[in-house]
Amino acid sequence: HPHYGEYWKPSSNSEHWQHVIAPAYNMGGWFDLYSKATFDNWNELRLRGNSAEARQSQLIMGAWPHGLSTSRITGQIDFGANSMVDLDAEELRWFDYWLKGEQNGILDEPPLRLFIMGRNEWRSEHEWPLARTDWQPWYFHSRGAANTLNGDGGLSPELPSDEPSDSYAYDPMAPVPTLGGNNCCSPHIVPWGPYDQQNIEMRQDVLCYTSEPLEGEVEVTGPIKVVLYAATDRLDTDWTAKLVDVHPDGRAMSLCDGIVRARFREGRENSSLVEPGRVYEYEIDLWVIGNVFLAGHRIRVEVSSSNFPRFDRNLNTGAENNGLESNWEVAQQTVHHSRAYPSHILLPVIPAS
Structure with a gap:
């Protein structure tokens, strides 16, 4: 259903x-x-x-x-x-x-x-979200090679210029594995909580957008969402995002993540397939978090198309994923970050008291 x-x-x-x-x-x-x-x-x-x-x-x-x-x-x-x-x-x-x-x-x-x-x-x-929240968009940047943690993906409050897009292939037969997060209820099978994502971030189908080391503390407490401008060459696919706290020693500790199915980009009550190659705006709900990124840490956003088995795989065919479908297709994915398509994460920054 x-x-x-x-x-x-x-x-x-x-x-x-x-x-x-x-x-x-x-x-x-x-x-x-x-x-x-x-x-x-x-x-x-x-x-x-x-x-x-x-x-x-x-x-x-x-x-x-x-x-x-x-x-x-x-x-x-x-x-x-x-x-x-x-x-x-x-x-x-x-x-x-x-x-x-x-x-x-x-x-x-x-x-x-x-x-x-x-x-x-x-x-x-006394309230949620906090009344004093400073909603800050932090924008994705790259020179066209944000793949893996060793890529050139950046993250900052500055709007992007006319930058090249990033791309990767999403293969449903080799999905990004779940490592930590908001899981239930078999931690011996799928662990829950914050986990070091560095091994995940070595995959070519994981884009990493990372800030410079922070000069001071940045508190992020509230609902989190990613606004993604992206295109696929298939009729349907998934887009995932993950917020990560990168420690000075390189540990990339997951905080929260989310997913949107392209066919449900306008809500779960109705669905419509996408036009291959067309750029759509997607909102990915990463739920909620309360975390202070300490001085010297970096803020990272991962973007991909799977997080399995936390979320079921999209087989990219346009058919319903009913558990019986045996056909699948590899999707070529493109993430845009430019003046026309300013992909970003919206952070609920809490001013220092």
């Missing part, structure tokens, strides 16, 4: 927020399969909940995968003892207030509690 329609709507939270009367304590992790949905649920309950109580819902977001606060280590990063929270105790406070009437002060606290990675500290907020 690839389309959002009658099959999915009855079980979708988005169809029922206006009926909710109970207050909810939303718990999530930046690397949880439901990280974005957790924020959506909290926002919509506070906006559309059908009672004053529902509109007092709260949220906590840690540096955790699905399963929440079970270890200070997520993926390949140790976030420190401070990252751990006794969520059972937090739940108990919540239920003691609402079910027993205990005046324990929980509603006197800000409704949003975030663990900001990089600095590895907790911070309380």
Whole structure:
């Protein structure tokens, strides 16, 4: 059921927020399969909940995968003892207030509690996205050879000039393998959390756009999206993007990623195939993150066409991927970054206080 329609709507939270009367304590992790949905649920309950109580819902977001606060280590990063929270105790406070009437002060606290990675500290907020967000587009640059981490791909707030495009071949029979990310629920098969992407970034079908080393800290906290101007020689294909924190020692730690299927470029309710060779604008939703890129680190965006098995492969034929299709085609992909086609990532930069 690839389309959002009658099959999915009855079980979708988005169809029922206006009926909710109970207050909810939303718990999530930046690397949880439901990280974005957790924020959506909290926002919509506070906006559309059908009672004053529902509109007092709260949220906590840690540096955790699905399963929440079970270890200070997520993926390949140790976030420190401070990252751990006794969520059972937090739940108990919540239920003691609402079910027993205990005046324990929980509603006197800000409704949003975030663990900001990089600095590895907790911070309380009142809204999402944060009201003080400075939305900054960081543009892709290259001289036409952004393939691999050793290519000439750049990333900066400066608009691109008339630069050559980048290209690669996407073969569904040799997809980019998933390494970390917002996965669930078999980490021994597909690991979750931040992982070093350097081996992934050695592939010719992975474009890497990397900033210069940062002179100071850059906090990126909020929803992330990539605006991509791209063309394929097939009727349908996929486009993926990944935000990466590159450490001074070269480790390329994944933060968040996303995908868009070309046929669903205008939403999941309707689909239309693309015209081969035509440049389209795609928005890739990378969900959410709360991370400080420290001084000396670099910001990187990977672009490709697969992330398997986190996402199913597009076979590039234009047929529905129903699990029974056996035909497949190699797609020749072109990513543009020029004055006419300014591909970029939109970063929610939080000004230093």
